[in-house]
Amino acid sequence: MRRVLLASVLLAILAARSLAGQDTTRAVLRLVYDNPKVRPGLVVLPAPGLDSVRAIVERDLDYSDRFEVIPVSVGTPAPSTPLNFAPYRAMNVALAVEIRRGGAGVLVRLHDVASGTLRQETSASIETAGVGAGRLGVHALADELVRWATGTPGIAASRILFVSDNRIWRMDSDGYGATAITPAGRTAYSPAWSPEGRRFAFTEFVEGKWQVVLQTMATGTRIVFPTTATTVNITPAFSPDGRRIAFSRVADRSFSLHQANVADLCCVERLTAGRFAENLSPTYSPDGRRIAFVTDRSGSPQIYAMSSDGTDQELLVPYEYGVSGASFAPDWSPDGNTIAFHRGTGGSFQVMVFDLATERVRQVSSEGRNEDASWGPDGRHLVFVSNRTGRGQLHVIDLETSRVRMIRTPGTALLPAWSRRSSGTP
Amino acid sequence: MRLSLFSVALAAVVLTGCSKKQPEVAPTPSTEPQPAAPATAASPTQPTGTADRAACEMAITTAVAEIGRAVNFDTDKYEIRPVDAPALDAKVEVLRSHGAVRIRITGHADERYTDEYNLILGTRRAEAVKDYFLQKGIDASRIETASLGETAPIDPAHAEEAWAKNRRAEFIVTSGRETLASQVAGCR
Numbered sequence: 001m002r003r004v005l006l007a008s009v010l011l012a013i014l015a016a017r018s019l020a021g022q023d024t025t026r027a028v029l030r031l032v033y034d035n036p037k038v039r040p041g042l043v044v045l046p047a048p049g050l051d052s053v054r055a056i057v058e059r060d061l062d063y064s065d066r067f068e069v070i071p072v073s074v075g076t077p078a079p080s081t082p083l084n085f086a087p088y089r090a091m092n093v094a095l096a097v098e099i100r101r102g103g104a105g106v107l108v109r110l111h112d113v114a115s116g117t118l119r120q121e122t123s124a125s126i127e128t129a130g131v132g133a134g135r136l137g138v139h140a141l142a143d144e145l146v147r148w149a150t151g152t153p154g155i156a157a158s159r160i161l162f163v164s165d166n167r168i169w170r171m172d173s174d175g176y177g178a179t180a181i182t183p184a185g186r187t188a189y190s191p192a193w194s195p196e197g198r199r200f201a202f203t204e205f206v207e208g209k210w211q212v213v214l215q216t217m218a219t220g221t222r223i224v225f226p227t228t229a230t231t232v233n234i235t236p237a238f239s240p241d242g243r244r245i246a247f248s249r250v251a252d253r254s255f256s257l258h259q260a261n262v263a264d265l266c267c268v269e270r271l272t273a274g275r276f277a278e279n280l281s282p283t284y285s286p287d288g289r290r291i292a293f294v295t296d297r298s299g300s301p302q303i304y305a306m307s308s309d310g311t312d313q314e315l316l317v318p319y320e321y322g323v324s325g326a327s328f329a330p331d332w333s334p335d336g337n338t339i340a341f342h343r344g345t346g347g348s349f350q351v352m353v354f355d356l357a358t359e360r361v362r363q364v365s366s367e368g369r370n371e372d373a374s375w376g377p378d379g380r381h382l383v384f385v386s387n388r389t390g391r392g393q394l395h396v397i398d399l400e401t402s403r404v405r406m407i408r409t410p411g412t413a414l415l416p417a418w419s420r421r422s423s424g425t426p
Numbered sequence: 427m428r429l430s431l432f433s434v435a436l437a438a439v440v441l442t443g444c445s446k447k448q449p450e451v452a453p454t455p456s457t458e459p460q461p462a463a464p465a466t467a468a469s470p471t472q473p474t475g476t477a478d479r480a481a482c483e484m485a486i487t488t489a490v491a492e493i494g495r496a497v498n499f500d501t502d503k504y505e506i507r508p509v510d511a512p513a514l515d516a517k518v519e520v521l522r523s524h525g526a527v528r529i530r531i532t533g534h535a536d537e538r539y540t541d542e543y544n545l546i547l548g549t550r551r552a553e554a555v556k557d558y559f560l561q562k563g564i565d566a567s568r569i570e571t572a573s574l575g576e577t578a579p580i581d582p583a584h585a586e587e588a589w590a591k592n593r594r595a596e597f598i599v600t601s602g603r604e605t606l607a608s609q610v611a612g613c614r
Contacts, residue, residue, distance in 0.1 A: 166577050166578075187577050189541075189577065205574060205577070208532070232549070235542055278543075278546050280542060280546065281542060301543065326543075329542065342540065371541075372541065414541055
């Protein structure tokens with residue numbers, strides 16, 4: 001409570017100063033709400049005629065886990081001009097979002113309730129029905145609101161790929177619009193986004209082999225990566241610059257990591273040697289210099305790392321021999337500071353986060369069996385598979401608040417891959 | 427549901443596939459006529475001494491079924507179980523006496539281990555069976571291995587009974603099917 005009041009006072013000061021210039025505003029804003037655990041009260045005001053947009057924005061702000069979103073009671077009148085914040089101050093609301101027609105189409109404003117001042121506004125031409133591809137435009141507005149309030153954009157304008165019924169599916173990050181994007185009758189696995197989100201890689205079972213396929217999102221055009229149609233190739237991953245792809249291929253009767261040139265569709269090189277160990281599930285560091293991966297070279301499958309040219313291979317995530325369970329599916333966080341993976345414990349799998357600076361492992365799930373974690377664009381949310389409801393379903397956890405939400409999908413879901421932020425175009 | 431359809435399609439391939447050049451595993455239900463030749467229908471032709479088409483087909487079907495019988499594995503293991511040695515030896519006999527036959531062994535895993543690593547476990551299981559055949563003198567060039575991990579369970583239930591069925595290696599004849607009746611008089 002004291003913290004909230006303090007925040008409001010600071011906001012009043014910064015609102016007065018914001019006229020001085022954008023940079024000052026941002027600097028002071030970060031002082032207030034960049035504490036990732038502070039969740040200021042926020043209300044999305046009634047928006048007559050724009051109910052769908054309002055509903056999406058309100059849910060996006062809730063799913064950002066950066067605010068205590070306070071629902072507006074039914075029958076609340078449309079906001080007057082000028083806005084009357086008095087009733088919201090009594091409810092401990094710090095921020096109010098106003099959505100109305102105006103500007104290029106829809107006008108979105110963020111108000112500081114304590115001082116009663118307009119903090120920031122923007123307008124965009126968006127599909128106001130809130131359906132189909134137009135939703136990404138609404139999500140992008142919500143993400144911008146999060147940035148104004150916290151200094152970091154939200155994660156709503158992003159998508160998740162996953163596997164269900166042996167096909168790759170795509171949906172918006174809030175679970176809307178789940179669509180199968182690989183054909184029925186083929187077995188597809190392990191989807192991975194290209195960094196800009198225009199296409200994705202996956203592996204597909206054909207005539208006893210697993211081939212790496214690159215598919216363009218908008219057109220559905222498929223390219224089978226050369227040399228993969230006649231070999232067994234699994235767990236593809238793009239490098240952060242999109243120029244390389246790493247995957248695991250059977251060589252010398254064991255699975256070995258390889259890297260290839262995506263731009264020229266060529267030049268497969270082998271990164272791990274040895275006949276008696278399996279190597280799989282590569283994930284690049286954000287600077288592209290390192291690759292974390294799974295290998296059982298020490299007996300139990302564990303998380304190792306190497307330079308992206310294959311040199312300098314070493315154990316990355318510590319484990320206690322004979323105590324820590326097998327570890328799988330590493331995903332390097334967008335900020336580079338942590339690696340999510342899952343590890344066997346207590347007869348099940350649990351999602352873990354490894355902090356590279358402190359070398360500490362933190363278990364972030366406990367209910368049911370939890371695996372295949374993938375980072376959201378903000379590096380504080382993870383999507384993962386949990387069977388806590390009885391069947392494998394996708395769940396999203398916010399690591400700062402430990403809030404978890406389930407994304408309902410038609411069937412059993414596995415192997416989620418969360419995109420980076422979209423520019424708002426499909 | 428689709429998975430069980432897939433299994434049915436796979437069974438259909440085992441029974442009917444490969445009589446033509448390489449109608450590969452496209453898991454769409456086969457529309458080819460079934461070479462159904464029940465023993466009761468075929469046996470009356472036996473006394474004549476000349477095998478007819480149905481008898482040849484039956485011999486082929488019997489041999490394909492012998493090869494196609496799956497073997498199972500213990501949890502998280504890929505070692506051949508002693509109990510499966512007779513079934514594997516029967517396959518070895520068929521392969522020895524029909525040198526043109528080539529097979530693919532596909533390893534499968536239950537859902538309990540982690541999904542992507544199950545592709546590797548399935549591979550290890552297929553390789554273990556292949557090694558068994560090699561030790562018995564079958565040429566490596568005749569045996570291909572593959573893995574479907576946990577993607578194609580026979581039984582989708584989440585229970586030990588289902589998992590035990592799903593931990594398996596499956597066998598299909600990829601070429602030379604038509605030669606499987608070569609030792610029956612009158613068949614080619």
